[in-house]
Amino acid sequence: MPGKNLFAQKVYEVTRQIPRGKVATYGQIAELSGSKKAARAVGRILHSNSNPALIPCHRVVASDGSLGGYAFGGIEKKKELLLAEGVRFKKDKVDLSLSGWCR
DNA sequence: AAAATGACGGTGT
DNA sequence: TACACCGCCATTT
Numbered sequence: 001m002p003g004k005n006l007f008a009q010k011v012y013e014v015t016r017q018i019p020r021g022k023v024a025t026y027g028q029i030a031e032l033s034g035s036k037k038a039a040r041a042v043g044r045i046l047h048s049n050s051n052p053a054l055i056p057c058h059r060v061v062a063s064d065g066s067l068g069g070y071a072f073g074g075i076e077k078k079k080e081l082l083l084a085e086g087v088r089f090k091k092d093k094v095d096l097s098l099s100g101w102c103r
Numbered sequence: 104a105a106a107a108t109g110a111c112g113g114t115g116t
Numbered sequence: 117t118a119c120a121c122c123g124c125c126a127t128t129t
Contacts, residue, residue, distance in 0.1 A: 007126065026111050030125085039111040041126035047110050048127070062111060069110030078110090091117080 007033055008045045015046070018059040021086040023094050024101040025063045039063075047071050058082060059101075065093030 010033040018024050026039040033042065046057045050071035058081040062068045070078035079089070088095040 030111085035125065037112080037123090038125045040109060040124070041111090043110040044108075044125090044127055045110095050110090057110085060110075063113085064111095067110080071110075075110085093117095 007035065007038070007041070008049075010034060011042050011045050012049070012055055015055050015057060015060055018056055018101055020056075020059075021099065022101040023059045023061045023082065023087055023096070023099055025061060025096070026068065027063050028101065029060060043068060059085075061094050061096075063096075065090065065096050067092070067094070 011029055014029050014032045015024070026042045027036065029042045030036055030038040035041070042060075046055075046060060047069065049055075050057060052058065052072050058070060058072075058078045060068070067075040067078050067082075069075060079092070082094065082099075083089060087099040094100075
């Protein structure tokens with residue numbers, strides 16, 4: 001089954017396609033990358049490669065809207081970036097109903 | 104090579 | 117909304 005070694009690369013590619021002002025869930029990224037259950041792996045990969053200049057990893061959040069984390073300044077920074085793009089927030093979580101990536 | 108890890112998801116309390 | 121568990125996967129140690 002080819003694709004496992006490309007998983008990480010695929011994750012970056014997909015993450016890069018997330019439109020500004022929208023957010024995708026780790027599960028979504030995982031699915032688009034080949035494994036819909038690899039949400040955890042996605043998080044691990046993004047964490048190990050955080051490169052905000054190349055990849056808008058701040059547009060990736062958990063399925064329940066939690067920011068999850070951000071290796072480049074913490075979730076506070078991430079939240080701020082999202083707010084700056086127009087992403088709607090609900091308490092401390094993203095309102096996926098309004099800002100979720102509908103592809 | 105084997106075990107542990109973590110930016111998760113889903114369900115139940 | 118918040119917290120606790122369990123299941124799942126690729127990467128890292």
